[in-house]
Amino acid sequence: MRIARRATEVSLSVTLALDARAKALMAQGRDVINMSVGEPDFPAPALVQDAACKLIRSGNVRYTPAAGTLALRGAIAKYLTESRGVAFTLPQVTVCHSTKHALSGAILATIQEGDEVLLFLPAWVSYVEIVKLAGGVPISVPSRPDLGPDFDAIRRAIGPKTRAMLLNSPSNPTGYTWSRKEVEELAALAVKHDLVLLSDEIYRRLIYEGEPDFSPASVSAEVRARTVILDGASKSYAMTGYRIGFVAGPPEIAAAVERVHSHLVGAPNSVSQAGYLAALETEPPEVEMMKREFDARRRFLIPELQRMGLETPMPRGAFYAFADVGPYLDARGSTGFCEDLLEQQNLALVPGSAFGVDTHVRLSYALGLDRIRHACERLAAFLAAHPRAPAAARR
């Protein structure tokens, strides 16, 4: 059967593929430490589980409106008003099946054939593919050496076809969290060049030090009018399997996403909506516990990587470390490094090539401290067995 070009050109998510490979090896009995996962290793809060089960047992699991239940949209608007410090109302919110789904809805609603979307490297694996699926053209913008935004490069990348910029703070894969000043500088560029700001804020509740995350929606009314927030329950409430998230922005964007999704998926999952509503209404105590645990792991892992000689900036948020393994790479780049590491040491990491930066690897610390300790031993043994290539040979 002929497969349409848009589907042949899209690649399977590298992180999901790697996770599947690690799990397949585990099923064969290998003691694999899987640091490729992008999901919290905690169960969803008890109140969320209860609310979801209660709805199922009521028997009243039905289609909801395409934009989600009024109760959940209202709770999200309230949460946004409190957390972003500016008023959000119910018509500005459309509930989606996940943040990924919110992102694809927002991109389908704003990007036309040939429109360019700036992505800041290293960028999360799905951005490029979703922009391409919508007929847009992803433009990758390199970062500063400390993985923060390079504004000279951003200015150079903006051209007549640029329509949007996609900001992800805290970032997957680096954990880099943009400062308020950086967000304001980006917002000023968006206003000057009449660009949409797509702001993926899925990790904003997982920030461990320094100033809190600052959304472009909080800059000014002028910036808010061109900002679309994408967020969801997966990371903040350990609800990855529930598949629930939202788009929030100007009402015409929320309505456009609702129209698109009304045909593509009908409505978000009603059981997950009940779970998400319970989470937003109660602020479960498990969330703070999870955050403390992630922070302890971060404080252990990053100095360990630095001690091994791998340049790894201390991330302020999310649950990833992005380590420079450039000196250890051969012609196969970060993919070859990860393949050998999995084969020889049973340790699964994600190659930086998946995020557009082939000199690095991503380590997720969504696993217990004991396993992280073992993972560090395995990585150190692997590095010891693979002498660094001299700089001249790498050029």
Ligand code: PLP
């Ligand atoms: N955005 C980023 C930056 C992510 O890392 C992820 C998941 O890994 C998502 C969006 C998607 O999250 P969801 O599970 O809500 O689809």
